[in-house]
Amino acid sequence: MKLHEYQSKLIFSKYGIPIPKGRVAATAQEARHIAEELGGRIVIKSQVLVGGRGKAGGVKVAKDPQEAEQLATQILAMEIKGLPVRKVLVDEAAAIETEIYFAITNDRAAKKPVLMASSAGGVDIEEVAAKTPEQIVKVHIDPLLGLREYQARDVAASIDLPRDYWKEFIKIAAGLWNVYKETDAILAEINPLVITKDKRLVALDGKMMIDDNAMFRHADLAEMRDIDEEAPAETEARKYGLSYIKLDGNIGCMVNGAGLAMTSMDVIKLFGGEPANFLDIGGGAGAEKVAAAMRIILTDPHVKAVLFNIFGGITRCDEVARGILVAMDEVKPKVPMVVRLVGTNAEEGRKLLENANMITAETLADAAKKSVAAAQGK
Amino acid sequence: MSILVDKNTRLLVQGITGNEGLFHTTQMFAYGTNVVGGVTPGKGGEWVLDGKIPVFDSVKLAVDATEANASIIFVPARFAPDAMFEAADAGIPLIICITEGVAVQDMMRVRSYLDQKKVRLIGPNCPGLLTPGEAKVGIIPGDIAIPGNVGVVSRSGTLTYEVLYALKLVGMGASTCVGIGGDPVNGTNFLDVLEMFEHDPKTEKVVMIGEIGGTDEEKAAEYIASKMTKPVAGFIAGQTAPPGKRMGHAGAIIEGGAGTAADKIKALESAGVKVAKHPEEIPTLLK
Numbered sequence: 001m002k003l004h005e006y007q008s009k010l011i012f013s014k015y016g017i018p019i020p021k022g023r024v025a026a027t028a029q030e031a032r033h034i035a036e037e038l039g040g041r042i043v044i045k046s047q048v049l050v051g052g053r054g055k056a057g058g059v060k061v062a063k064d065p066q067e068a069e070q071l072a073t074q075i076l077a078m079e080i081k082g083l084p085v086r087k088v089l090v091d092e093a094a095a096i097e098t099e100i101y102f103a104i105t106n107d108r109a110a111k112k113p114v115l116m117a118s119s120a121g122g123v124d125i126e127e128v129a130a131k132t133p134e135q136i137v138k139v140h141i142d143p144l145l146g147l148r149e150y151q152a153r154d155v156a157a158s159i160d161l162p163r164d165y166w167k168e169f170i171k172i173a174a175g176l177w178n179v180y181k182e183t184d185a186i187l188a189e190i191n192p193l194v195i196t197k198d199k200r201l202v203a204l205d206g207k208m209m210i211d212d213n214a215m216f217r218h219a220d221l222a223e224m225r226d227i228d229e230e231a232p233a234e235t236e237a238r239k240y241g242l243s244y245i246k247l248d249g250n251i252g253c254m255v256n257g258a259g260l261a262m263t264s265m266d267v268i269k270l271f272g273g274e275p276a277n278f279l280d281i282g283g284g285a286g287a288e289k290v291a292a293a294m295r296i297i298l299t300d301p302h303v304k305a306v307l308f309n310i311f312g313g314i315t316r317c318d319e320v321a322r323g324i325l326v327a328m329d330e331v332k333p334k335v336p337m338v339v340r341l342v343g344t345n346a347e348e349g350r351k352l353l354e355n356a357n358m359i360t361a362e363t364l365a366d367a368a369k370k371s372v373a374a375a376q377g378k
Numbered sequence: 379m380s381i382l383v384d385k386n387t388r389l390l391v392q393g394i395t396g397n398e399g400l401f402h403t404t405q406m407f408a409y410g411t412n413v414v415g416g417v418t419p420g421k422g423g424e425w426v427l428d429g430k431i432p433v434f435d436s437v438k439l440a441v442d443a444t445e446a447n448a449s450i451i452f453v454p455a456r457f458a459p460d461a462m463f464e465a466a467d468a469g470i471p472l473i474i475c476i477t478e479g480v481a482v483q484d485m486m487r488v489r490s491y492l493d494q495k496k497v498r499l500i501g502p503n504c505p506g507l508l509t510p511g512e513a514k515v516g517i518i519p520g521d522i523a524i525p526g527n528v529g530v531v532s533r534s535g536t537l538t539y540e541v542l543y544a545l546k547l548v549g550m551g552a553s554t555c556v557g558i559g560g561d562p563v564n565g566t567n568f569l570d571v572l573e574m575f576e577h578d579p580k581t582e583k584v585v586m587i588g589e590i591g592g593t594d595e596e597k598a599a600e601y602i603a604s605k606m607t608k609p610v611a612g613f614i615a616g617q618t619a620p621p622g623k624r625m626g627h628a629g630a631i632i633e634g635g636a637g638t639a640a641d642k643i644k645a646l647e648s649a650g651v652k653v654a655k656h657p658e659e660i661p662t663l664l665k
Binding site for chain 1: 398455456478479480481482483484485486487489490491505517518519522532533534535536537538539540543560562563587589590591592593594613615616617618619620639655656657658
């Protein structure tokens with residue numbers, strides 16, 4: 001789960017990381033009030049869960065509350081990479097001297113958390129990583145020991161941070177480690193961490209991603225999920241414990257297992273078709289879940305055929321067949337359906353679907369070819 | 379001979395009285411796996427499978443009584459990390475964690491601890507191990523594979539079944555099938571298993587099934603190119619997956635342009651691996 005900048009910075013501040021004064025606003029009038037309270041120069045920042053807000057014109061500086069209101073009106077009317085702006089963060093504008101990149105994330109290759117810092121902060125860090133990787137300092141953290149103070153000090157020295165700031169930097173590093181650890185973050189990023197003209201370290205921008213698998217111990221964070229930022233079908237799918245991602249093609253897919261679901265998409269493409277979605281019903285899915293999955297697939301008007309590829313293991317093919325029948329009865333789909341059932345209780349499953357007017361297939365390649373033909377109306 | 383599990387495996391089941399634990403214990407027992415006991419805290423002294431398998435309150439007690447040398451975990455995700463620590467502390471040298479959805483920071487702590495203890499972990503979020511005709515330690519349907527000389531290693535569950543089944547249909551069997559799991563932080567990677575297959579006299583050919591995300595396939599390719607003498611065929615899932623999207627709860631995600639299917643296929647092909655266009659093509663590539 002991604003958090004907005006304003007949410008991330010509120011969490012940072014709870015862990016002792018200094019952030020600019022400011023608040024989030026949903027209307028231009030609110031933005032004006034906040035600007036009046038803050039006084040001085042203001043920065044208005046769109047709150048959408050995509051990168052590149054600045055380049056898209058979603059971050060602007062205002063000299064007074066009146067201009068803050070004007071700019072907030074403009075920004076709240078914007079769409080950034082297809083996402084409408086519903087909130088803006090109104091922050092005091094900082095006088096910046098230096099920008100630092102600072103983050104803790106998971107290094108899946110090392111199987112450890114990694115702290116990353118660079119004095120080339122502010123800009124797109126992926127660009128720095130690609131062009132001048134030597135400018136990024138990386139330190140792995142032992143997950144059982146946590147971040148040690150000497151590691152943070154070494155990082156401060158490696159990015160040529162003036163010694164006057166080391167003590168404060170170490171405090172911020174400890175804070176960021178605690179944020180990462182206690183929120184089960186996948187990413188806790190400050191970009192930029194700035195040195196202001198009046199010699200303070202401030203986290204000007206923040207980004208966090210939380211591990212969905214750890215939500216059971218973070219009820220408070222679960223409430224922060226912004227479902228406005230998700231495709232409605234994806235929210236609906238999560239409710240049923242399904243993994244659904246909409247794509248641009250016209251062949252709907254329902255598969256058990258992420259690897260096999262991706263493979264089914266690949267094989268559709270190999271035989272000249274385009275998958276309309278990724279959908280993994282998971283292991284051991286019952287009839288109700290299968291029915292929900294079919295409803296979700298068919299809400300996409302581009303779907304011209306549906307492929308069911310089920311290799312029963314924990315999942316029982318007869319259960320899946322029952323779900324398909326329930327959903328067919330309820331949704332009355334008008335598009336052709338290709339079904340392939342193999343593995344646990346496949347025979348029973350096939351029998352249940354005998355009179356369901358579906359196209360059957362033996363192998364995955366066969367199923368893909370038939371669904372491509374069906375989508376083309378052949 | 380085979381790798382990791384065989385007739386001599388003495389298996390413990392953690393979470394044996396749960397729905398999934400009991401169902402799969404029945405299946406494993408019926409296959410002929412030597413299931414020596416189970417653990418469910420609070421149910422020690424009970425028996426399952428009509429009095430054939432004793433239940434203990436802790437892994438320590440179970441090990442003392444049964445001399446188990448492997449443990450399979452079926453407990454829910456939030457309890458799975460503790461189950462892994464418990465098995466390691468009780469001296470179990472091989473842990474197989476089937477559980478899906480374990481938090482990644484938990485897994486980093488588990489992995490770090492188990493590495494120090496030199497405990498081998500398979501999974502989590504994996505279908506487990508199958509040495510056809512000898513032992514089934516996991517949830518791979520037993521009847522989709524026959525004994526043979528092909529070593530199979532895979533990050534995916536049902537995709538593995540697809541490949542085992544395709545091999546069986548042409549009369550090819552497996553020495554051992556290892557499902558290493560699709561999570562970003564797991565216990566055993568491709569490289570570890572390829573090394574084991576290289577040294578296993580029973581394995582003559584290897585199938586490796588990867589997917590997008592991470593760099594484990596690339597590392598495996600380096601090993602294959604420099605050290606491996608046995609032929610390898612492969613498949614990479616996720617060629618059509620868009621970047622930045624998490625394809626399921628698995629670790630399949632392309633991050634920052636790294637870990638694409640195209641990169642992995644290129645790395646494997648330049649290491650001499652025959653990469654299939656679709657999984658059913660694999661048996662042909664092994665001939």
